[in-house]
Amino acid sequence: MPTIRFKVNGREHTVKDLDPSTPLLWVLRDSLGLAGAKFGCGLGMCGACTVHVDGQPVRSCLTPASSVAEKPITTIEGLAKDGKLHPLQEAWIEHDVAQCGYCQTGQIMSAAALLEENSKPSAEDIDMAMAGNLCRCGTYIRIREAVQAAAQKLDASKESGQ
Amino acid sequence: MNDQGLHDVMREIEAQDALAYSSSPMNRRLFLRVSGVAGGGMMLALQMGLASRTTALAAGLSGDEPFAPNAYLRISPDGSVLIYAKNPEIGQGVKTALPMIVAEELDADWSDVQVEQSEIDQSRYGSQFAGGSRSIPSNWDPLRKAGAVARHMLVAAAATRWGVSADQCKTEKSAVLHPASGRRLGYGEVASQAAALPVPDPESVPLKKRSEYKLLGKRITGVDNHSLVTGKPLFGIDQKVEGMLYASYEKCPATGGKVAQANLEEVRSLPGVKDAFVLEGNGKVDELMPGVAIVADSTWAAINAKRRLKVTWDESEASKDSFSGAVKKAAELAGQQGQPLRQGGDVAAAFASTAKTVEAFYSYPFLSHAPLEPQNCTAWFKDGSVEIWAPSQTPQRAVTKAANTLGIPAEKVTLHQTRIGGGFGRRLINDYVCEAAAISQKAGAPVKLQWTREDDMAHDFYRVAGFHSFKGAVNQSGRLSAWQDHFITFSSNGNRPVSGGSMGRSEFPEYLLENFKITQSLMPLSTPCGPWRAPGSNGIAFAVQCFLHELAVAAGRDHQEFLLEVMGEPRWIDPGNARSLHTGRAAGVIRLAAEKSGWGKPLPAGRGRGLAFHFSHAGHFAEVAEVSVDADKNLKVHKITVAGGVGPIINLSAAENQCQGAVIDGLSTALGLQLSIEKGRVQESNFHQYPILRMPSAPQVDVHFIESDYPPTGLGEPALPPVAPAICNAIFAASGQRVRELPLSKHGYSA
Ligand code: FES
Ligand code: FES
Numbered sequence: 046m047p048t049i050r051f052k053v054n055g056r057e058h059t060v061k062d063l064d065p066s067t068p069l070l071w072v073l074r075d076s077l078g079l080a081g082a083k084f085g086c087g088l089g090m091c092g093a094c095t096v097h098v099d100g101q102p103v104r105s106c107l108t109p110a111s112s113v114a115e116k117p118i119t120t121i122e123g124l125a126k127d128g129k130l131h132p133l134q135e136a137w138i139e140h141d142v143a144q145c146g147y148c149q150t151g152q153i154m155s156a157a158a159l160l161e162e163n164s165k166p167s168a169e170d171i172d173m174a175m176a177g178n179l180c181r182c183g184t185y186i187r188i189r190e191a192v193q194a195a196a197q198k199l200d201a202s203k204e205s206g207q
Numbered sequence: 208m209n210d211q212g213l214h215d216v217m218r219e220i221e222a223q224d225a226l227a228y229s230s231s232p233m234n235r236r237l238f239l240r241v242s243g244v245a246g247g248g249m250m251l252a253l254q255m256g257l258a259s260r261t262t263a264l265a266a267g268l269s270g271d272e273p274f275a276p277n278a279y280l281r282i283s284p285d286g287s288v289l290i291y292a293k294n295p296e297i298g299q300g301v302k303t304a305l306p307m308i309v310a311e312e313l314d315a316d317w318s319d320v321q322v323e324q325s326e327i328d329q330s331r332y333g334s335q336f337a338g339g340s341r342s343i344p345s346n347w348d349p350l351r352k353a354g355a356v357a358r359h360m361l362v363a364a365a366a367t368r369w370g371v372s373a374d375q376c377k378t379e380k381s382a383v384l385h386p387a388s389g390r391r392l393g394y395g396e397v398a399s400q401a402a403a404l405p406v407p408d409p410e411s412v413p414l415k416k417r418s419e420y421k422l423l424g425k426r427i428t429g430v431d432n433h434s435l436v437t438g439k440p441l442f443g444i445d446q447k448v449e450g451m452l453y454a455s456y457e458k459c460p461a462t463g464g465k466v467a468q469a470n471l472e473e474v475r476s477l478p479g480v481k482d483a484f485v486l487e488g489n490g491k492v493d494e495l496m497p498g499v500a501i502v503a504d505s506t507w508a509a510i511n512a513k514r515r516l517k518v519t520w521d522e523s524e525a526s527k528d529s530f531s532g533a534v535k536k537a538a539e540l541a542g543q544q545g546q547p548l549r550q551g552g553d554v555a556a557a558f559a560s561t562a563k564t565v566e567a568f569y570s571y572p573f574l575s576h577a578p579l580e581p582q583n584c585t586a587w588f589k590d591g592s593v594e595i596w597a598p599s600q601t602p603q604r605a606v607t608k609a610a611n612t613l614g615i616p617a618e619k620v621t622l623h624q625t626r627i628g629g630g631f632g633r634r635l636i637n638d639y640v641c642e643a644a645a646i647s648q649k650a651g652a653p654v655k656l657q658w659t660r661e662d663d664m665a666h667d668f669y670r671v672a673g674f675h676s677f678k679g680a681v682n683q684s685g686r687l688s689a690w691q692d693h694f695i696t697f698s699s700n701g702n703r704p705v706s707g708g709s710m711g712r713s714e715f716p717e718y719l720l721e722n723f724k725i726t727q728s729l730m731p732l733s734t735p736c737g738p739w740r741a742p743g744s745n746g747i748a749f750a751v752q753c754f755l756h757e758l759a760v761a762a763g764r765d766h767q768e769f770l771l772e773v774m775g776e777p778r779w780i781d782p783g784n785a786r787s788l789h790t791g792r793a794a795g796v797i798r799l800a801a802e803k804s805g806w807g808k809p810l811p812a813g814r815g816r817g818l819a820f821h822f823s824h825a826g827h828f829a830e831v832a833e834v835s836v837d838a839d840k841n842l843k844v845h846k847i848t849v850a851g852g853v854g855p856i857i858n859l860s861a862a863e864n865q866c867q868g869a870v871i872d873g874l875s876t877a878l879g880l881q882l883s884i885e886k887g888r889v890q891e892s893n894f895h896q897y898p899i900l901r902m903p904s905a906p907q908v909d910v911h912f913i914e915s916d917y918p919p920t921g922l923g924e925p926a927l928p929p930v931a932p933a934i935c936n937a938i939f940a941a942s943g944q945r946v947r948e949l950p951l952s953k954h955g956y957s958a
Contacts, residue, residue: 064478064507064508071507080440081437083579084506084580086660086893086894087510087660120438121437130437133436137432137436138436141426144298144299144865145579145580145627145628145629146435147580149435150436177901178901181579182579182868182872183871183872185871186867187867
């Protein structure tokens with residue numbers, strides 16, 4: 046079986062002897078030791094496995110490893126920059142969003158992709174962008190608040206030219 | 208197959224009531240009577256984690272000792288305060304809330320506190336489990352005393368150092384102060400001196416009054432939040448052990464089927480697969496049922512190979528259950544009387560002399576727990592012992608169950624508690640732990656067993672369906688005068704209902720009524736059932752609280768007023784039992800929910816409010832739903848107002864989160880969740896067929912608490928039961944349509 050090279054969170058990784066159809070999720074979790082992306086359904090239905098490929102949110106449980114070789118991949122572990130948490134991560138902590146917490150890395154990655162594209166999302170924009178992420182514990186209300194808070198913070202820091 | 212374990216788990220949890228109250232003198236006698244344990248003091252010592260003290264003393268004290276007067280806390284000379292969280296964290300917030308209780312009585316500055324998950328050790332921590340909304344109530348006294356004892360000793364040490372009396376000292380923010388002289392010693396500075404003092408009798412140490420709390424009742428963010436949002440490996444599924452292999456396990460989709468034949472050779476030759484073998488199991492559904500294990504070098508190889516596995520099942524003793532068949536049978540039984548369960552007064556006379564009678568048939572389906580983290584467990588069997596990393600709600604049971612499965616003594620099992628990606632009652636049962644242990648034993652290597660979502664839906668301990676054939680009456684003055692409920696449920700042995708399928712005496716509202724009659728019919732079932740968030744109440748509340756509303760409507764009365772009349776004078780239903788319903792507390796939350804929701808204020812056509820109250824897990828909860836329904840049955844739930852009474856609130860942030868989550872869970876379930884079972888097989892396999900609510904359908908949820916000095920009770924469950932009836936009563940108010948069968952989607956509603 047082939048050797049595949051991955052670019053994850055700005056670092057190069059080589060995985061030898063890899064079945065090319067292996068979903069990216071299991072490469073991250075088992076081979077690269079990045080456990081932030083979670084397994085929930087394996088069917089693209091829950092969003093727990095969300096990561097970014099080329100800046101776009103993807104369901105890593107359905108993404109064959111071979112299709113993302115050499116492409117820039119960002120996981121929750123790479124969201125903080127230079128030791129500073131992403132405003133979404135900060136908002137998630139401050140708003141005490143998590144219950145069990147299992148869905149939350151996927152939620153944050155979906156929200157991060159939304160804010161990349163739309164820095165002033167309306168309530169509906171947020172609901173639509175997050176509709177693919179299930180939270181079995183029902184933390185949706187706090188997720189909405191946290192996304193809104195992070196969007197405002199990001200916007201304010203952009204306006205002040207930082 | 209044997210499902211005794213499914214009943215035992217609830218019995219053990221319920222026994223915690225007795226234990227929880229054993230530590231207050233008023234209730235100790237009751238506890239001794241209930242438990243028949245003579246050494247109540249010893250039990251208390253164990254429960255308080257005082258056993259560790261003996262070890263510390265035996266080890267001798269050297270001078271720079273950390274101060275660890277009990278198993279719950281440790282103060283180091285550098286001033287750091289470590290508090291152990293003893294119970295599993297499933298999202299209910301106890302990893303933060305239990306340490307907060309210790310910190311409050313200790314007067315520790317929360318920013319000095321580090322929290323660690325404790326070991327699983329009955330001898331030091333007493334019962335460690337997450338179930339029945341019991342973590343807060345059963346640990347409230349022991350943890351407060353653990354903190355207070357430590358504080359008392361730190362004060363004594365500082366007072367001795369200063370040569371003043373302890374009475375002249377006070378504490379705040381992890382320090383002892385002597386106000387008269389302005390002196391101050393941080394806890395770390397007196398830790399080793401305090402460690403040399405004898406531990407006082409916990410009963411002799413005073414506890415704070417609620418008005419003195421500085422930490423409890425505040426909004427404190429979860430201690431794992433930073434790790435969660437940065438993707439740290441906290442969960443069962445994230446565990447890794449040196450040299451670990453990955454396993455999947457295929458069982459018969461109809462419970463009780465055995466492996467007749469399997470293409471093991473072919474599976475063994477698949478890429479990454481190391482081995483494939485049959486486990487016979489021990490016939491216990493909560494331990495190890497027969498199946499085929501596949502052991503591979505990656506999770507993907509293990510679950511992918513399972514798709515190529517072909518098994519012929521011997522289904523001679525397997526479940527043949529059919530839910531559609533049961534629905535027909537229940538409809539037939541509804542016309543009959545059922546076996547008498549309980550009665551009071553004279554229903555027949557009341558019906559004969561009454562102004563109006565109402566009859567109705569209610570039902571609710573089977574459900575899956577569907578926690579987002581599919582079942583998994585890592586186990587390493589080596590030299591007759593096993594080490595386990597498990598996301599279990601009942602880790603101590605997991606130890607005994609794994610030992611039993613492997614045929615080794617429980618002392619040979621070490622279990623590490625991980626964070627849990629959702630419980631809801633599913634992980635009270637440790638089948639996946641037993642499977643991982645058995646696979647490791649046979650494979651001769653550490654393994655992580657990973658279930659798929661499909662495995663999880665096919666092998667749950669389901670919330671059992673239920674049916675109620677009601678007859679009720681209101682008299683001339685519009686008062687509820689008679690109540691009859693023929694409850695049709697399921698049994699695996701023909702004698703008693705399956706786990707989660709009984710209607711206990713404590714189910715609202717029979718004990719408030721003069722004339723009532725409860726009868727029961729049992730239908731056979733082989734599908735394993737178990738506790739699902741607010742067992743029993745989660746379905747019963749829908750039927751009972753909607754039917755009460757039907758009676759209020761028949762009487763031409765306002766629902767709030769009708770409910771308050773049912774409550775009557777403020778009193779405990781079971782005097783002396785602080786976990787029983789108090790009608791005054793019930794009335795309080797009903798009034799609060801009504802007031803906060805704008806009850807009685809006019810709404811446009813097509814929009815309505817519905818009220819429901821339910822009492823479960825010692826929590827008093829009233830909720831008002833405000834919904835719109837159009838002619839095509841498009842349902843919009845605008846807002847749900849929650850009013851709860853659970854005594855003092857420990858952590859306001861987590862408490863509100865629990866209630867909002869319970870409401871969304873209740874709405875999600877009422878709206879669209881159901882399982883069909885045919886030929887013993889659950890037909891739904893993944894979230895496309897089990898549509899858990901998504902964000903666009905989540906309503907606003909306002910949460911209000913009536914805080915009080917009653918002993919605190921848990922919040923994991925009691926906010927859920929009133930949700931479905933509040934929504935269905937609101938649909939009636941908005942549209943005149945009465946829904947008597949869940950889920951709503953079955954009747955054309957969509958959100
Ligand atoms: S695990 Fe990928 S969407 Fe659910
Ligand atoms: S917090 Fe538990 S699934 Fe979202």
